[in-house]
Amino acid sequence: MRKAGAMLDKILHLIYPCVCSGCHALLADGEHEICNKCVTSFDRFTDADAADFAVKEVFRHTCPEMEWPQKAWALYRFHKNDRLQTVIHAMKYGGEHRLGNMLGKLLGGMICGSPSAERIDCIVPVPLHKLKEIERTYNQSEIIASSLAAALCKDVRCDLVMRKKYTRSQAGLSPRERQGNVKDAFGSSGTSVPENILLVDDVLTTGSTAVAVMQALKSAGAVNVSFATIALAA
Ligand SMILES: [Zn+2]
Incomplete structure (x- = not known):
């Protein structure tokens, strides 16, 4: 069966050549998506402590009066016009949702084995507004979260927090405008919230969106909220 599947993949590859989402070159055997x-070429964090510190710095800057989050992870640093930006753009807006599976798995590899990961009760993706999800057909953070959850053997919960407001894109807004844009955008669904949550988003820029979701989760009863992202854009 597996042989037949591999053969079918090769035939499909001849008809529809698979290209890299970063540079659009043909993918070689054994390469998937990128x-x-x-x-x-991606600027990967060499160790988890450096990523934890860098992510927390962003939150400290955006929301200095709070200790956010308990533990943080990021796979890469994101630079303007680098290939990672092209990949993230393709995942978010280009319909290439399978990139979320691949990147979520890599993020899982970074988090797996950490003592903080063992305490996580469930994984929550940053929600998209329903209308935006219909427009894009999927929520990229949910795909990353699902792949990450599979790697960590945890549950994904998309029912705990809702996006109540349809907000404009955060791109191009100043940090203050971003905070105003997502103010009161998220709220509890009324479902009982576990104590230890890992919140997941695709990119962290100023942290305004993540802070707003974390506040909604804390108000609903979460005690410890950690955070994981594919790329830190700060
Ligand atoms: Zn490439």
Whole structure:
């Protein structure tokens, strides 16, 4: 069966050549979604402590009066016009949702084995407004969260927090405008919230959106909220 599947993949590859989402070169055998050259060009955090510190710095800057989050992870640093930006853009807006599976798995590899990960009760993706999800056909953070959850053997909960307001895109807004844009945008669904939550988003820029979701989760009863992202844009 597996042989037949591999053969079918090869035939499909001849008809519809698979190209890299970062550089659009043809993918070689064994490469999936992103070529090895692109993956190695991404600015990856060399250790989890450095990522934790860098992410927390963003939250401290955006929301200095709060201790956010308990533990934080980021896979890469995001630079303007680099190949990672192209990949993230394709995942968010280009319909290439399978990139979320791949990147979520890599993020899972970074978090797996951490003592903080063992205490997580469930994984929550940053919700999109229903209208935006219909427009894009999927929520990229939910796909990343599902893949991450599979790697960590945890549940994904999309029912705990809702996006109540249809907000304009955060792109191009100043940090203060971003905070105003997402103010009161999220709220509890009324469902009982576990104590230890890992919140997941695709990119962290100023942290305004993540802070707003964390506040909604805390108001609903979460005690410890950690945060994980594919890329830190700060
Ligand atoms: Zn490439």
